[in-house]
Amino acid sequence: AQSVSQHNHHVILSEAASLELGCNYSYGGTVNLFWYVQYPGQHLQLLLKYFSGDPLVKGIKGFEAEFIKSKFSFNLRKPSVQWSDTAEYFCAVYDDKIIFGKGTRLHILP
């Protein structure tokens, strides 16, 4: 069965630090990959997605992710985080339905 693994369950950073959240998936076919984010008290919303083409994907709020097929990875990055990035982040793969990772809670210290 397809699965998504997120490396960190809880990350604490100071403002302006760089961020990388790890994500690996197990799926041998063509993949559609997503990062979703849930800010406190808000809906899950799409941060960015990869369907095909350039493996470096730009998303909202300065986030980007790189699809590395050989490593089955889709890590999320942001060069300089802000306090407002405090949220829970979910990596996901689409296989007729969305398969989510367990989520990473990111806490940014002001």
Next chain:
Amino acid sequence: EAGVTQFPSHSVIEKGQTVTLRCDPISGHDNLYWYRRVMGKEIKFLLHFVKESKQDESGMPNNRFLAERTGGTYSTLKVQPAELEDSGVYFCASSLVWGNEQFFGPGTRLTVL
């Protein structure tokens, strides 16, 4: 444009009772999905409607769960009778195109005592 809405936002019931959750998708979205997140676990797929038809219900935990989408608009998810392990947050999502971005509702937090 209104997003996906869910009702109620919270529900607290006792074991053995019945609860019905409602989801209103974005207008015009034929695809509607239900997901559930049990505390400490990942968000898991329950089922997928295309209009009023169940496209995939492979994630439904057992026959205590019944989802409907009469008329292809809003959907309901009924749990009868509820058990303790049914506690969690139930998310609904909708999409215009199968396989494309899904828009999520705020979720219904269900607590079974």
